[in-house]
Amino acid sequence: MTPATECRDRLEALRATLRAQGLDGALLAHATDVFYLSGTRQNAALWVAAEGEALLLVRKSLARAREESPLPDVRPFPPSKELAAAVGAPRRVGFTFDAVPGAVERFWARALGAELVDVSAPLRAQRSVKSRWELARMRETAALLAGVYREIPSFLRPGLREVDLSAEVEYRLRRGGNEGSPRLRGFNQEFFMGFALAPGSSTAPSYFDGPVTGRGLSASSPLGASLEPIPPDVPILFDYTAMKGGYVTDLTRMAVCGRFAPELARAFEVALAIQEEVRRRLRPGEVPSAIWARAREVAEQAGLGDRFMGPPGAQARFVGHGVGLELDELPVLAPGFDAPLALGHVVAVEPKFVLPGLGAIGIENTFAVGEGGGERMTELPDDPIVV
Numbered sequence: 001m002t003p004a005t006e007c008r009d010r011l012e013a014l015r016a017t018l019r020a021q022g023l024d025g026a027l028l029a030h031a032t033d034v035f036y037l038s039g040t041r042q043n044a045a046l047w048v049a050a051e052g053e054a055l056l057l058v059r060k061s062l063a064r065a066r067e068e069s070p071l072p073d074v075r076p077f078p079p080s081k082e083l084a085a086a087v088g089a090p091r092r093v094g095f096t097f098d099a100v101p102g103a104v105e106r107f108w109a110r111a112l113g114a115e116l117v118d119v120s121a122p123l124r125a126q127r128s129v130k131s132r133w134e135l136a137r138m139r140e141t142a143a144l145l146a147g148v149y150r151e152i153p154s155f156l157r158p159g160l161r162e163v164d165l166s167a168e169v170e171y172r173l174r175r176g177g178n179e180g181s182p183r184l185r186g187f188n189q190e191f192f193m194g195f196a197l198a199p200g201s202s203t204a205p206s207y208f209d210g211p212v213t214g215r216g217l218s219a220s221s222p223l224g225a226s227l228e229p230i231p232p233d234v235p236i237l238f239d240y241t242a243m244k245g246g247y248v249t250d251l252t253r254m255a256v257c258g259r260f261a262p263e264l265a266r267a268f269e270v271a272l273a274i275q276e277e278v279r280r281r282l283r284p285g286e287v288p289s290a291i292w293a294r295a296r297e298v299a300e301q302a303g304l305g306d307r308f309m310g311p312p313g314a315q316a317r318f319v320g321h322g323v324g325l326e327l328d329e330l331p332v333l334a335p336g337f338d339a340p341l342a343l344g345h346v347v348a349v350e351p352k353f354v355l356p357g358l359g360a361i362g363i364e365n366t367f368a369v370g371e372g373g374g375e376r377m378t379e380l381p382d383d384p385i386v387v
Contacts, residue, residue, distance in 0.1 A: 042060065165236070166224065189328065197360065198359065233256065237360050267353040292334050
């Protein structure tokens with residue numbers, strides 16, 4: 001359960017933003033935002049007054065919302081004609097335009113009779129800075145993920161299909177308490193728990209905004225493991241998330257049944273070098289776009305720039321992304337992201353290369369920004385798993 005002190009501090013930080021923007025309050029309708037501020041993911045909307053107590057209006061389940069949320073005022077969702085009065089007839093109301101469908105936005109504009117003002121950016125920035133309590137939850141999630149990866153040698157063998165190998169990981173994650181697929185804020189972005197991929201699938205481009213996506217099982221789900229068997233002496237990329245208490249961590253390791261081709265072994269060493277360059281720069285005040293530029297520079301100096309973060313012509317333009325209650329949080333180590341890093345930021349750093357005809361190779365760890373550089377959360381050796 002989210003402690004009452006966490007919700008109190010989060011609500012007060014949002015109230016400061018509302019007061020600075022001259023807003024009467026904010027209406028939160030997106031489930032992740034409601035959970036972050038209220039501690040429950042029941043079907044509800046949250047009213048946060050710039051001055052005064054928050055009010056959670058619950059469609060279903062009211063009983064569980066009252067059990068899970070530390071907020072003192074949790075009520076049944078009223079008829080729409082009573083909503084404005086329930087929240088004090090506000091005139092200017094913060095709303096998260098980035099994640100809520102237009103039909104929902106229009107409903108709330110009519111129901112409240114108020115001007116809706118976008119507060120997506122400041123709320124995402126607030127959520128990106130994790131408290132000590134949140135960091136502890138994320139370390140627990142990272143421990144689950146690392147523990148399952150340690151079991152990979154016990155079931156990895158040539159001839160398994162990608163989907164079989166993926167199922168072995170997913171089974172163990174689920175038994176360990178993984179809550180399922182991570183939440184994503186990006187529109188039309190979908191992601192399963194992760195995937196285990198070999199060449200052919202690992203070099204296939206797809207819609208997901210990541211360096212390695214997999215071929216998937218069909219055109220309706222063109223992401224993740226395929227039905228192809230895994231031969232010996234090829235790179236096998238394990239890229240999985242885990243989620244506990246809503247908090248996500250992200251981890252990639254390489255494996256091989258035999259040994260890598262020399263070109264792949266060299267690319268892996270470059271990926272490790274980029275990871276260390278990035279890790280050293282995960283300090284307060286560093287600029288994400290500059291960190292991306294340095295990572296890109298190292299890849300180009302190694303002669304691998306056209307294969308960095310995806311296959312030629314289908315490359316992702318980032319080397320790290322924030323994680324927390326969603327997989328695609330701030331900060332992003334990418335061009336155009338110039339807000340400085342701060343203590344409390346958590347970033348999944350994933351330098352990867354896709355070598356057509358040979359496969360994908362790279363590394364990923366989740367780091368907390370620290371005074372002396374990134375502090376690793378995913379405690380697991382970077383070495384490839386060799387069987």
